Amino acid sequence: MDDAVTRPFSWGKFILGVIVALVAGFIGAFFAGLASASVKIAAIGWLIGAAPGLILGAIGYWIRGRGGFGEGLLVGACVTALIGGICGQAMSGGLDFK
Numbered sequence: 001m002d003d004a005v006t007r008p009f010s011w012g013k014f015i016l017g018v019i020v021a022l023v024a025g026f027i028g029a030f031f032a033g034l035a036s037a038s039v040k041i042a043a044i045g046w047l048i049g050a051a052p053g054l055i056l057g058a059i060g061y062w063i064r065g066r067g068g069f070g071e072g073l074l075v076g077a078c079v080t081a082l083i084g085g086i087c088g089q090a091m092s093g094g095l096d097f098k
């Protein structure tokens with residue numbers, strides 16, 4: 001049991017991680033959505049729009065542990081990547097209703 005986790009889970013740090021990821025991710029996804037408007041391929045627009053969420057997810061995965069902040073960052077990054085990807089695809093012409 002030498003590798004046992006000794007830090008308790010903190011809901012406060014988890015909620016802080018979710019809020020930080022949502023605020024930072026949505027600001028980044030806004031500018032990524034504007035950048036994806038110039039791309040006319042829906043799959044590339046999705047990747048550009050989801051990039052802020054994917055980057056935050058990688059950071060959250062790197063700092064995760066039983067503290068709670070990394071896990072909250074991961075949850076917020078997943079929401080940001082999903083919404084940012086959908087908006088990036090829509091901005092690049094993926095939802096063309098002509």
